[in-house]
Amino acid sequence: MTSTPPHPPAPAQAGAANPAGLAKPAGAAVDPARASGPVPAVQITGLDKEFPVAGGGPTVALTGIDLTVAPGEFVSLIGPSGCGKSTLLRLIGDLVAPTRGEVRVFGAPARAARESQRYGIAFQQAGLLEWRTVAGNVELPLQVHGVKKKQRRERARELLELVGLGDFAGQWPAQLSGGMQQRVAIARALAERPPLLLLDEPFGALDEMTRERMQAELARIRVETATTVILVTHSIPEAVFLSDRVAVMSPRPGRIAEIIDVDVPGRMPAPGESGGGVPALEQAVGQAEDVREQAAFFQAVTAVREALRAGGGS
Amino acid sequence: MTGPVARAHPGGRGRGWARGTRSRLAVVLPPVVFGVAVVALWELYVQAYDIKPYLLPAPSEIWTQFRHSFRVIVDTSKATGSNALVGLVVGLVAGLVAAIVAASSKIVDGLLAPVAAAMNAIPIIALAPLFNSMFSTTSAVPRRLVVAIVVFFPVYVNTVRGLRQVPDVQRELMRSLAVGRWRFARTVQLPGAIPYIFTGFRVASSLAVIAAVVAEYFGGRQNGLGSRITSAAANTAYPRAWAFVLAACVLGIGVYLLAGLLEWLATPWRRGSGATSGT
Numbered sequence: 001m002t003s004t005p006p007h008p009p010a011p012a013q014a015g016a017a018n019p020a021g022l023a024k025p026a027g028a029a030v031d032p033a034r035a036s037g038p039v040p041a042v043q044i045t046g047l048d049k050e051f052p053v054a055g056g057g058p059t060v061a062l063t064g065i066d067l068t069v070a071p072g073e074f075v076s077l078i079g080p081s082g083c084g085k086s087t088l089l090r091l092i093g094d095l096v097a098p099t100r101g102e103v104r105v106f107g108a109p110a111r112a113a114r115e116s117q118r119y120g121i122a123f124q125q126a127g128l129l130e131w132r133t134v135a136g137n138v139e140l141p142l143q144v145h146g147v148k149k150k151q152r153r154e155r156a157r158e159l160l161e162l163v164g165l166g167d168f169a170g171q172w173p174a175q176l177s178g179g180m181q182q183r184v185a186i187a188r189a190l191a192e193r194p195p196l197l198l199l200d201e202p203f204g205a206l207d208e209m210t211r212e213r214m215q216a217e218l219a220r221i222r223v224e225t226a227t228t229v230i231l232v233t234h235s236i237p238e239a240v241f242l243s244d245r246v247a248v249m250s251p252r253p254g255r256i257a258e259i260i261d262v263d264v265p266g267r268m269p270a271p272g273e274s275g276g277g278v279p280a281l282e283q284a285v286g287q288a289e290d291v292r293e294q295a296a297f298f299q300a301v302t303a304v305r306e307a308l309r310a311g312g313g314s
Numbered sequence: 315m316t317g318p319v320a321r322a323h324p325g326g327r328g329r330g331w332a333r334g335t336r337s338r339l340a341v342v343l344p345p346v347v348f349g350v351a352v353v354a355l356w357e358l359y360v361q362a363y364d365i366k367p368y369l370l371p372a373p374s375e376i377w378t379q380f381r382h383s384f385r386v387i388v389d390t391s392k393a394t395g396s397n398a399l400v401g402l403v404v405g406l407v408a409g410l411v412a413a414i415v416a417a418s419s420k421i422v423d424g425l426l427a428p429v430a431a432a433m434n435a436i437p438i439i440a441l442a443p444l445f446n447s448m449f450s451t452t453s454a455v456p457r458r459l460v461v462a463i464v465v466f467f468p469v470y471v472n473t474v475r476g477l478r479q480v481p482d483v484q485r486e487l488m489r490s491l492a493v494g495r496w497r498f499a500r501t502v503q504l505p506g507a508i509p510y511i512f513t514g515f516r517v518a519s520s521l522a523v524i525a526a527v528v529a530e531y532f533g534g535r536q537n538g539l540g541s542r543i544t545s546a547a548a549n550t551a552y553p554r555a556w557a558f559v560l561a562a563c564v565l566g567i568g569v570y571l572l573a574g575l576l577e578w579l580a581t582p583w584r585r586g587s588g589a590t591s592g593t
Contacts, residue, residue, distance in 0.1 A: 090486075093490055095486050095489055114489075114490060114492055115492045117491070117492070119490070120490075121486075121487070123483045123486065123487070124483075125481070125483045126483075127481060127483030127484050127486075129484070129501075129502065129505065129506070130583055131505045131508065131581070131583050132583075140491075140501070144491055144493050144497055144501060145491070172582075172583040173583075174583060174584075
């Protein structure tokens with residue numbers, strides 16, 4: 001935690017952007033869109049990933065990946081099983097190491113970015129620690145990095161309000177439904193105000209109704225926190241609904257086949273281009289319904305589906 | 315044994331008092347009725363067929379002896395019970411330490427795993443007479459040692475398993491948080507192993523009393539339940555022998571419940587939702 005982020009200083013915003021007084025390098029909490037200027041949130045160049053196989057040649061999980069994600073952008077990685085989308089997310093998070101090529105997160109190597117907590121991550125399984133209360137789980141990242149108890153409590157309360165679980169702070173994870181647990185996991189990922197949020201099929205295990213609701217919540221959270229988001233998903237509507245761009249991947253070997261810009265009117269504005277305030281939760285869910293019924297939405301879904309088919313995603 | 319679990323459940327999974335009591339009764343009542351019925355049948359059978367006490371004494375007679383020798387029973391239970399508890403604590407600590415070392419080092423695990431398996435295969439109780447000659451027969455050390463060794467294995471095996479079962483998602487999460495190995499052990503690995511540790515501990519707690527009683531069968535000081543059972547049986551005082559067996563049962567159940575209570579206290583997150591195992 002002592003390492004300073006290799007990050008251009010942002011003297012103007014640094015003080016104001018740290019209201020909870022978290023013990024973090026000041027730059028980390030600053031809106032990346034403004035603070036980082038031209039530095040991309042994620043820059044991947046010439047990336048290959050191979051997994052060794054016992055008694056044979058290595059399996060090529062990913063090959064020739066180039067991807068640049070701008071600060072504040074929402075990018076989805078979509079593709080069939082085995083296309084390496086989860087591996088790609090883990091490479092960005094430095095949870096696995098690349099075989100060739102480079103991953104830079106806010107200008108720094110992925111490892112340095114992980115060590116200085118430039119991203120938060122949530123997985124398909126919530127992975128909550130069952131012996132900690134809901135609030136205790138949200139506080140976990142803060143606690144392991146030495147944030148004082150009082151500040152932790154406060155931040156956890158804030159975050160649980162954000163994900164609509166304000167009344168559940170003292171509960172045990174086992175008492176929550178799957179959707180609620182996943183909200184806690186997302187709150188935990190946001191605990192340290194990371195400028196980048198990595199989501200690995202966070203709604204994959206939820207039923208369709210819960211899933212759509214969570215998508216609307218995520219869209220709102222993203223606007224509210226001004227975080228860059230990279231989402232791995234199986235679901236075309238989910239990718240289209242949430243993303244500014246959808247990276248369509250194809251398998252054997254895993255690669256990015258096409259990147260599709262999504263522009264569906266009526267969605268919440270991306271952070272930075274917004275003028276109005278953030279809608280309330282129920283309002284956001286209502287708006288999401290409208291968005292999903294638009295012709296532009298279906299067109300975008302069709303475009304992604306065709307790209308998937310063209311990429312041999314069967 | 316679990317006390318009333320009165321907690322607020324805003325999630326709506328709460329359980330009313332009445333329903334909780336009724337369900338607890340539904341759990342407790344059948345075995346109690348069954349036990350009473352068995353004892354009643356036993357008594358009837360012995361009376362009706364005039365079974366000789368050396369074959370099978372009547373429950374009423376055992377009970378009479380139990381009351382009659384109550385002070386001796388309390389004293390001998392204390393002796394045997396303290397052997398069991400001391401051995402339990404020693405075996406528990408040794409099992410935990412060995413498991414933590416084994417889980418953190420492949421080499422140590424490679425050394426310990428076959429030894430543990432081999433030791434588990436021999437009947438530890440058989441070592442009691444050997445320990446009696448190794449140490450002074452008048453000391454409690456041989457008995458406590460037997461108990462400690464018996465306790466060691468279930469604790470060791472379950473703890474190693476618990477320390478190894480950290481889900482991938484939690485490993486990746488902690489890696490993303492860039493925490494060190496010790497922090498990882500303290501935050502995720504050890505707390506996650508607690509239910510496993512208690513599974514081993516509960517098994518060990520029953521074994522501890524059995525081992526403490528049986529270890530006394532092989533000579534040494536005559537201050538425990540086991541030695542009283544053998545001497546009463548040798549004097550053809552069968553109802554009295556059975557009274558001490560009854561005391562050993564009570565002691566065993568007591569220690570088991572104690573272990574269950576400790577588990578209940580140590581794992582608050584497993585209470586109430588019906589996820590609690592055992593006891």
